[in-house]
Amino acid sequence: MKLTIIGGGITGLSAAYHAIKQAKEENIPLELTLLEADSHWGGKIKTDRTDGFVIEGGPDTFLATKPWGMALCKELGLSDRLHGTNPEQKNTYVLHKDELVGLPDGLAMMIPGKVMPMLITPLLNPLQKMRIGLDFLLPTRKGDEDESLGSFISRRMGRATYENLIEPLMSGIYAGDGDKLSLQSTFPFLRDFEIKYGSLARGAMKMYRARVKSQKQTGSRSVFRTPTTGLAEITEALVAYLEENNANLHLNTPVSLVTPHSSHYEIGLDNGKTLKSDTLILASPPYVTGDLIESHLPELAEVLKSIPYVSTATVSLAYKLGDLPRALDGYGYVIPRREGRKALACTWTSTKFPHRAPEGHALLRVFVGRAGQENDIPWNEEGLLEIAREELALTLGITADPLLSRTYIWEKAMPQYNLGHPEKIDAINAALADIPTLAFAGNGYHGIGIPNCINSGDMAAQKILAKGK
DSSP states (O other), X not given: OEEEEEOOBHHHXXXXXXXXXXXXXXXXXXXXXXXXXXXXXXXXXXXEEETTEEEESSOOOEETTSHHHXXXXXXXXXXXXXXXXXXXXXXXXXXXXXEEEEOOTTEETXXXXXXXXHHHOTTSOHXXXXXXXXGGTSOOOOSOOOOBHHHHHHHHHOHHHIIIIIHHHHHHHHOSOTTTBBHHHHOHHHHHHHHHHXXXXXXXXXXXXXXXXXXXXXXOOOOEEEETTOTHHHHHHHHHHHHHTTOEEESSXXXXXXXXXXXXXXXXXXXXXXXXXXXXXXXXXXXXXXHHHTTTOHHHHHHHHTSOEEEEEEEEEEEEGGGOSSOOOSSEEEXXXXXXXXXXXXXXXXXXXXXXXXXXXXXXXXXXXXXXXXGGSOOSHHHHHHHHHHHHHHHHOOXXXXXXXXXXXXXXXXXXXXXXXXXXXXXXXXXXXXXXXXXXXXXXXXXXXXXXXXXHHHHHHHHHHHTTO
């Protein structure tokens, strides 16, 4: 079987790894080719190791509670390389009326799971806190119609709780507009809380207690993991495995067209060459995948290209600790949309992961770009650096010149699972059901995190390899 995978991000690498692994286990002869348009493997995973600093251009960690990332790291021999967040720190802040206010303790997947921290938090006034209490009394909404995350939280806990607490945390994950995001596609367990417990808070309390119990058993309270010298360790290990197993790996190889024939696919490259393949996994963003298949699957292409994406950027800056007016006593802070800032969050990287900066130095990372604000952002290195430095000056009082900075611009990087997304996924699955030689994978479908992408690649490989049995 000739299998070609288009897209060499973590999804495509995972698909290639699992395809080769399964083919070896099941004695399926496989010739695998992986094509990547960019000059590096890993997609949005990009680690810069410079002068003792470990700088992540995209994601800096993954959820250990989703099993696929941990399982892959174990198979690659990276388990001993994984670290949680700094156990000596626990604070995360919210920018509230231009001041940093600590997140209330006891949050379980964004929802308050302890009463006392919510009673004393300055993020809400007394009436707004009383409004949260109605969550225990309000009836469960009947029916199974989807609704936006913003509408759902506002209905159960009040608009202020959504805007001051939930929205900034959600934006740090999806860079989205919560009044458009599909609850069913982003946080379906919240609707489960409402149905099963009649209250979000009751469900969060149970989840929080279960998490505390698990932390006592495992000895770690961090739900995140990352390798010692950055997430690129995962992609580097994957590439090494593929090379050892004779995969055909091609960087700087954009694909312009995919044409199906009765017995194979013809893959047209930007350089004018063509490849033939029996089977195909498209691990490219849906809007790219739509362009590639539009000539022969126009209706499916239209659905794919209707999934919106938001551009984002990260700016990392390094300083001497002596140049910081305040201690970095936590993991960083998130910024609600209503604050009107151009940045949406700031991670104190060297505090979150102490091994990411040399002794006596600090590394901070500012996130820029969210749904509805793209036109307010200068999408160039100089303009983004200015935004980052302005944010650090306004909130942390940092006016010194950074020792170094790194800016990463990710055009159309974050898929938006807006209302209607579940129906789009149903249409995509229905269209692919009768095409056993073609599979899609990536963060545009069932989840945006690294573990979700790894699983998506695995599922695509399983579909394709089933044809070879």
